[in-house]
Amino acid sequence: KEKNESGFIAALADAKQSYIDDGVLPPLTLWQWLEIWDRNYHQHTALVDGDEYLSYQGLKESAEYVAAGLQQQGIGAGDTVLVQLPNSNHFVVLCFALFRLGAKPIMAMPAHREKDINALCQQAQPVAYVVPDHFLGFNYQVLADHISQQHPCIRTVIIDGKSANHLTFEQFLHSAPLDPDTPQPSPTNIALLLLSGGTTGTPKLIPRTHADYAFNAIESAKVCRMSPQSVYLAALPISHNFPLACPGILGTLSVGGKVVMAKTAGDDEAFSLIEQEKVTITALVPPLAKLWLETKEWDETDISSLQLLQIGGSRLEEKVARQITPILGCQLQQVFGMAEGLLCYTRLDDDIETVATTQGKPLSTADQIQILAPDGSPVSPGEAGELLTKGPYTIKGYYLAEEHNKKAFTQEGFYQSGDLVRQTANGYLIVEGRLKEQINRAGEKIAIAEIEELLVEHPDVIDCILIPVPDERLGERSCAFVISDNPAFDLQQVQQYLTQHGLPRYKQPDQLEHIAMWPLTTVSKVNKQALSQLAIEND
Ligand code: J2J
16 A cells, blocks of 8 residues: 555656646745745634634644644644534644644544444544534544544544543643754645545545645635635535635635634524624535525525625526525525545636536636547537646545546546536536536435445345436435335435445435336346436325
8 A cells, every 4th residue: 555655656746746847836835835834814804703813823833733733742744634524613723733744634524424434444544533512412422432443543532522532632732842943844745635525435635735736726816806804704614625716715824814603504604604704705515505595585694795706616596596686685606526635616707607507617717628529529610529637736546446437537647537527618617517427416416326336235136226306405416226126115225324334414315216117228138217206296
């Protein structure tokens, strides 16, 4: 593994170095950027979390203390640390502490449960695991104990909150000062590992380097015209690329703005934070945007400070897009992004037609895109095909996944997104659909293979197919069709079974249908369109 890893890391560094040499990527680490931001905006408020306000100076100093504490635990350059925290100032402090040391946070989501966490441990061998004590009714200490027993690589469990038997995050904030001679990573080193929705049974890790991730955030902040007056509401879970760096938290910090942490993205919490903190910009997935629209019709909270609402992660209906400005009183920006890299944004000067009907154009002129027909040839202009991309901030391979990478990337290093897109005459992309075996449930991606593989193991299931079904609330819901001898086998049992197997709620089917045999197409494949129709009729 170590040999593979060093080869992989060297190739990645070479690829990023060439963008540095070409003057596209600035040669700085995320820690060096924080030092610059601290010099420029020292006493300005950087982060707000409930009644806890942290200045740029406070953020940098706290991160140094935490880095020192981590170092005392033997955590250092090259190590991975599994981070599973809700939105909080501590999350950001911890990330910068790790960036300082050259250790890599693995960005797990609070929603993840044992199966994903296990897989991440197997793949990345984290030396530490950081969790809250409780969040939304779930006890993470129990999970952390269970996981650390199975994975001896985890030497330290850190609890953000109260704990009788583990170190707490609070203790790290009170460490002895960091030795200033502690070596720093290089800008071309991996800064963090994001999670990919993927199409296979195990999550794939996305290695983003310091230089490319900083570029991602800083350039995004420019496109969104952010300034020291910007106030960003972190409403989506910040382990996601979108609220973390598009422009998100890092982009806001790059301009001296203020980040406000929300624990959940629901309108009840978000609206009052917008009113209180005079939020100017935030990011949502389409189902949440719909919820906000519905609420605003009767809610009297003053959200007039909001200037820009970014929406991305899954398809935004044109009808909904056109309601944003009239109802919420802010500008809309469509975002078609991926944790693997490429980001497309509609621009702030675009006319309403463009904003309502396209998913934007690439962030950088250095982004390369290809749109290919099934035979691998480029489509004619305006035709739909698979989107492939390569560029300064797009990965050329998942972390330690050599076999999978042969399928997911071309020889020239283009990422095969599995998205079906077409390009307008002025270079904007429209997402038409997708080729990958995935369900996009309210922006969270579900690998169909992972769920099917588990379901066919159930004693009552002879065969099973999982499909996305259009859904008013979620955009897409997941429906499991089963061939089973037990007519009493129901959705509740399916959900219980998957919970026992360590699956988070969002990956579990929303609907279950029994079927006697598969409907077939003329070429004898399972007719998934017919299944989708059945699922809609039976709802
Ligand atoms: C349709 N499908 C979309 C859109 C993403 C910003 C915004 C989103 C993500 C994200 C992100 C879509 N319309 N507007 O990381 O920084 C689907 C595509 C894409 C996949 C990537 C960001 N925006 N998608 O969603 O890594 O299928 O990133 O390939 O989670 O989401 O998923 P993910």
